[in-house]
Amino acid sequence: MKAGADMNIAGKTVCVFVLLTVTKVTRTVGYNRVSVTVGNSSVLTCPHKSNRTMVTWKISPKVGGPCTLGYRTDQNKTDRTNCSDSMNWKSRPDQDPALEIRQVGIAHEGNYICEVVSTEGNFHMMYHLTVLVPPRLTLYCDDHGNPVCEAVAGKPAAQISWVLESIFTPREEGHDNGTVTVVSKFTSYSSNMTNTTCFVSHPAGNQSNSIACRPSENSFILHASIILCFLSVFTFVAAIYYFKLHGNRPCHKTKPSETAPNRHTPQDDTMEVEPYTTYVQKENVIYNSVSDLTVGQNLPKGLSPAT
Structure with a gap:
């Protein structure tokens, strides 16, 4: 039992020694975040160690496959695998193993690791490259006279x-290329606005521009048409309501004024008597005719009624 315990202790000691040795030999010198504006050049450095025997750049871009750049001191030889011409050694790798990226584009964004092997051990330098694309500022007036600012x-x-x-x-x-267009429309609290300024903030640089917009004629005509239409509808509804309110009242016969004197003219009497006189005359004529006829029927033959 005692021998087995000693073996376990010895095994753990060896593991700890190996881990400490690996940690001492392989070191990560640093992890850096680098931002580069599109179109510019960028230089990424490696740990400066004497007695370098090999330097390797391992590149993993977001777009495309990985590539490597290597240099061996014992053979004084460089090699590259799947790397574009825009990525190369800044100078002679035996003097300065820094990596230079010319005309940085969005496709260069990704992770870059430099591994240096020397008599002191193995060292790593890690970079995360971010490509900045400054937006294009556009400022204009829309159809309604509102300023519109675009960061394209x-x-x-x-x-x-x-x-x-x-x-x-x-x-x-x-x-699709990872860029973003931002659009903002200005709506003022006051209609007396004459000049507005748009500010665009971006890590690649800030921009600003000013513009003066006036309400368009089409907008004025539209607003005037809406107001006239509203007034017409309001007037029509008011007229309907007025006629409906006054049209339902009952009609009352107007009484003659009690104070006004009744003017009675002789012509009015004549107009009232004439119909009665005409009627009496007609009655008399009919009566005389009937009377003559009756008398004639009762006289003896040879006699006629006196006319």
């Missing part, structure tokens, strides 16, 4: 703000 195709997305207080909601539109 920026990476990362830009931040838009206005000098004057306003109501605006930025809208983002992503693109």
Whole structure:
């Protein structure tokens, strides 16, 4: 039992010694985040160690496959695998193993590791490269006379703000290459606005521009048409209500004024008597005719009634 315990202790001691040796031999010198504006050049350095025997750059871009650049001191020889011409040694690798990236593009974004093997041990330097794309600032007036600011195709997305207080909601539109377009429309609290300034904030640099917008004629005509239409509808509804309110009242016969004297003319008497006189005359004629006929029937033959 005692011998087995001693063996376990010895095994653990060996493991700890090996781990400490590996840690001492292989060291990570640093991890760095680097941002580069698209189109510029970037230089990534390696740990400066004497008695270097081999240097290797291992590159893993987000777009495309990995590539490697290597140099061996004993053979004074360099090699490259799947690396574009834009990535190469900054100078002679036996003097300076730094990596230079010319005309940085979005495709270069990714992880870069430099491994140095020397008599002192193995050393690593790690980089994460981020490519910045400054947006293109565009400022214009829309059809309604509102200023519109666009930060086109920026990476990362830009931040838009206005000098004057306003109501605006930025809208983002992503693109296949990783860039983002941000659009912001300015809506002023006051109609007396004459000049507005748009600010675009971005890690690659800030930009600003100003513009003066006036309400368009089409917008004025539209607003005037809406107001006239509203007034016409209001007038029509008011007229209907008025006629409906006064049309339902019952009709009352107007009484003659009691104070006004009744003017009675002789012509009025004549107009009232003439119908009665005509009627009496007609009755008398009919009566005389009937009377003559009756008398004639009762006389003896040979006699006729006197006319």
